Amino acid sequence: MELSSLEINEIASLIDINVIRKLGLHFGFEHAEIQRYEKTNNQNPSQCIGTEDMMVAWHRKGGTREQLCGALRAVDQSRLAIRIESGEFRVAPVAAPAAVPLSSPVPVLVPGPVPTPSGMHNPPCTAVKQQTGEPEAALHAQSSNSNDRPHRTGKVAASVDLERVIPNIAQDIRQDQINQLGRALGFRQAEIKRYESTNVIMGKVTVTGTRNMLHDWKSRTSIAKQKDELRQALVESGLTEVADEHLPLGEFRVAPVAAPAPVPVPGPVPTPSGMHNPPCTASKQQTGEPEAALHAQSSNSNDRNCSLMENTLAKMESLNTSVLYRPHRTGKVAESVDLERVIPNIAKDIQQDQINQLGRALGFKQAQINRYESTNIIMGKVTVTGTRNMLHDWKSRMSIAKQKDELRQALVESGLTGVADEHLPLGEFWMA
Structure with a gap:
């Protein structure tokens, strides 16, 4: 063909x-x-x-x-x-719909019992089981076999040339799998977003960004650990088949399957010796005590177990709501922070769609911000060159005494509080 x-x-x-x-x-x-x-x-x-x-x-x-x-x-x-x-790239011809003879009447399905094949103890009840003749338990065993199968671990074969297989690995990774693999390889979210953006240029999805991500990870990892760590990251990202195809194990062992934890059976809670009141439990059905007695236990100030449970629940509720209602810290950035050294790291943690908001918080005009954003995209690759230039240009026009505190404030105003806390931590602070 x-x-x-x-x-x-x-x-x-x-x-x-x-x-x-x-x-x-x-x-x-x-x-x-x-x-x-x-x-x-x-x-x-x-x-x-x-x-x-x-x-x-x-x-x-x-x-x-x-x-x-x-x-x-x-x-x-x-x-x-x-x-x-194998014909993977061939365009299959569109098949014409099969003609239905007009003279043939369509059979009508009449509800009724399905005949039981000989040799089967239970009659099949689904269309799948009628085709295979297998009981439900066997079908369930087949469907869950891949999940229950123990995973193989060990060393990647010494014959694998990582430099040659990286392009092939990149080809087998879908666009929606890059984020999970990038996190398993230790990249920050902003870096992963840039690799994803590099893949989509001029409306066409490529693997350039994925390949760049793998090469960048390889350049910062020691040679002795590269193959095994990349395989482990692929497995953790749910890409076990890709790992087995491109990074096969030379010597391996089967990881043991952990036995299921025993399920506790509800029953009466024994009263420890030396306690005047039985401990409070979460379920009245387990103790068999009437509601009035349980109410008396929960209101008894001497009941330490009930107090402990209430305190634990209160702490859990406090933890759940602390993220929403925690006041923001304000103050002075620590004197030990070297702004010249942290600016490149700040630029790496800023995503392409966050530059505009940060640029406005730093006082740049829209045309200037657009130029910085355009500078980030060089030869179809998304970088942080424009972001870094924007931060250095802002720094050059600010007085030294105000640089760190004002940059932190601009990051917070742009919704980048996590970046501010990591790279510009406060030395002395108070709650707003």
């Missing part, structure tokens, strides 16, 4: 941009032609327009699906070649 334009477009977006030169040579292009395609890619890496142009030109010369798969294997893109050979 000949390659279609839709297939070429999708395949081009999945080819590693670093192998374009080798792939072009396998296609038979001259160096000057390949350089033009590379230049087009460099102008907007997330679009891979140069790669697609090169594939279209090669296809017009008579390139076939088999030749494409061979060339991809030659440039270490074997996994993509396998996906192409």
